[in-house]
Amino acid sequence: MIHSKLSAAVSAKENTSERQLQPVSADPAQAVLKTTRRDFLKTGGMLSLSSLMGTAALMTQSDDAHAAVEWAEHFQKNYRLMTDQEKAESRARLEKRYSSEYGKQVTVDTTDAQPGVLMGYALNIRKCIGCRRCVHACVAENNQSRGTKRAGEKIEWIQVLRMERGKFDAGKMNQGYPEGLGIQVGGNAYTPAGQILEGQYHYNPEKVPEDDANYMPIACMQCEKPPCVKVCPVRTTYREPDGVVVIDYNWCIGCRMCMGACPYWARRLNVTNPVLPKEEMNPVTHYLGNRPRMRGVVEKCHWCLQRSRHGRYPACVEVCPVGARKFGNLLDPESEVSLILARKNVFRLKADLNTFPKFFYFYD
Amino acid sequence: MKKIATYATILAMCGGALYSVIAAENVAEQPVQVEATKEPVVCFESRKGASEITQQEIKPGWPNVKCSPTTGAALWYGDPFEGTVPMGKMPLLENIPDGHALVKPRTEKLALMPLCSTACHNGVGPQFTPPTLPKDKRPTPIPTMEAMVPDLKNLQHGRDRIWCMDCHHTTKRNMLVDNFGDPVSFDQPQLLCGKCHGDKLRDWRDGIHGKRIGEFTTGGKKRWFTCTECHNPHNVQDGLRNKGFVQLQPEPPPQLAKGMKDAKHELVHPVPH
Structure with missing residues (x-):
């Protein structure tokens, strides 16, 4: 309607203006301007009308929950600007869409940060x-997406x-820099003394732990001053009051600025359509958390x-077979993490x- | 341009119609559900040979545990408290509300346990009077025992400074023993292990050492993993460096990045020197 009115108004003016033949111009920018204002508006109107009609056709002719929502x-x-009702x-x-998509009752939690919890x-x-459990x-x-056919279909956050275990043994005595002088001069940035390789993500021995290796799991560190939040152009990633850096997936434009800013390689982009089989889907989700x-x-x-907004340990903590992972409330002096900070060597x-x-590494 | 716009309109209309047809077809196709009787999936929790858990559905679409198809390890807990019992009284843990400290009993899982106490080491009868009891604390290899528990042939604990009777009760063989010679249940090995590893016991009590699952809040309901669920007490010094754990198979590595054929680049130093 708007478009037709507009074009009617324009057409009145249009009759008075003469259609001129295009002046021959050496300037290529002017040379291509062959359409009149009327033509332009008309075409634009038609195009937007057609796209609207197309969408309307898609919307009305299908009662699929997916399309409607x-x-x-x-x-x-x-998410941060929504009222409670919104x-x-x-x-x-979301619950309606996910439930129809995955064939089971899916809940989308919107619990806020609990007071007194960091x-x-x-x-x-x-x-x-x-062990990578x-x-x-x-x-x-x-x-997460768990396809195997194409690169980028399998997403893992941790x-x-x-890392090779540095050893000052006789076999490595000459492996420093400058060559031949070896570890006596202390190695250098490229070859720290006694250590050859930088790190492996794809290691796959028959048994772990190996004698000559240390393992270092890394994931999002939930920074107090997150570089990813600073760079996000649409402010869709932000820090919650309980310390967790979250993403409103609906507002993410996929520009990958945060991935470049994160110094811990913690962020992943869904390059492909996520592959999530119905039977493997976890139906208990959070809006800012694990919803598909x-x-x-x-x-x-x-x-x-x-889980953690309802007091339960994260999944990685629960499966670690050696109890290396600890989680707790930093504001509670009796919590596991507070006691570790008080007692252990932490970095x-x-x-x-x-x-x-707010992710601490420690050792006994 | 006008033509394009007209075609676009027609195309969009057609697309809409086509989409609705496809959507209708999708609805028509009902997935045929085949009910197959499956073997129960049993997966190990922390280490092989200790606590295990059988996979089952506790509510529709919600299993109690998810197991790794590669290694058979428990990967995810739907119900962290399955098969647990209250831990019982523990010194310095009295502040925990009743029923909030749970453990998984091991006693019923130990195959030799019923035999130990009744068949041989019941501590009564003429053959078990003091002459057959050990006269001193010097280790004596007993072929019968070594055949039953292979770990004993090469006891990797205490660096040859301890032997069986330091941990197992002399006459009540289905029990462990504490510092005063009193029997300790196999479900509370921390009372025994804390004899020597007091620093670890203290950390375990505070939740810094070892593993707890369930609610993370202080005083929350937790399942506590006891010493022997993660460590094999007969084999804690396995190899040069094992961090106190028996080696196990790792889960599969991450997917290779686009264009990467293998991960051999990780095995060479990136900067020639």
Whole structure:
């Protein structure tokens, strides 16, 4: 309607203006301007009308829950700006869509941060045996894409880094820099004394732990000053009051700025359509947590918000067979993490970047 | 341009019609459910040979545990408290509300347990009077025992400074023993292990050492893993460096990045030197 009125108004004016033949111009920018204003508006109007009609056709002729809620989802606000009612509507929309999509009752939790809770995580670096059970527990809990056919279809949030164990043994005496002088001069940045390789993610021995390796799991560190939040152009990723850095997936534009900014390689982009079999889907989800993602959005560890907001340990903590992973409330002096900070030797990864992670590595 | 717009309109209309047809077809196709009787999946929790859990559905679409198809390890807990009992009284843990500290009993899982106490080491009868009891604390290899429990042939604990009777009760063989010679249940090995590893016992009590699952809040309901669920007490010094654990098979590695054929680049140093 709007378009037709507009074109009618224009057409009145149009009759008076003469259609001139195009002046021959040497300027290529002017040379291509062959359409008149009327033509342009008309075409534009037709195009937008056609696209609207097409969408309307898609919308009206299908009672598929998926299509109907996608439409509403496109126009919802950023999660932080939603009123409680809008949150409830959005939750109902998502629950309806996911339930029909995955063939089971899916709940989408919107519990806010609990007062008096600041979550913290600690990992005993000397205990980790590199079994990668945490990696797969995370996938089972958090509805990541798990395809195997194409690159980028399998998404894992935790990476376990195998690092060669530095040893000052006779066989490595000459492996420093400059060559031949060896570790006596202390190695250098490229070859730290006694250590040859930098790190492996794809290690796959028959048995772990290996004698000559240390293992270092890394995931999102839930920084106090997260570089990913600073760079997000649509402000869809932000820090919650309980310390967890979350993403409103609906507002993510997939620009990958956060992936570049994160110094811990913690963020993953859904390059392909996520592959999530119905039977493997975890139906207990959180809006900012493990609800199924779409293609082109970034995701990362959120300390299992759907569990931890209700007082339960994250999935990786629960499956670690050696008890290396510890989780608790930093504001509670009796919690596991507070006691570790009080008693153990603790360090934070890349502390020099002033990101202030709330993920602590410790050792006995 | 006008033509394009017209075609686009027609195309969109057709697309809409086509989509509705496809959607209708999708509805028509009902998935045929085949009910197959499956073998019960049993997976191990922390280490092989200790606590196990049988996979079952506790509510529709919600299993009690998810097991790894590669290694058979428990990967995810739907119900962290399955098969647990209250831990009982533990010194310095009296503040925990009743029923909030749970353990999984091991006693029924130990195959030799019923035999130990009745068949041979019942501590009564003429053949078990003091002459057959050990005269001193020097280790004596007993072929029968070594055949039954292979770990004993090469006891990797205490660096040859301890032997069986330091941990197992002399006459009540289905029990362990504490510092005063009193029997300790196999479900409370921490009372025994804390004899020597007091620092670890203290950390375990505070939740810093070992594993607890369930609710993370202080005083929350938790299942506590006891010492022997993660460590094999007969084999804690396995190899050069094992961090106190028996080696096990790792879960599969991550997917290779696009264009990467293998991960051999990780095995060479990136900078020639």
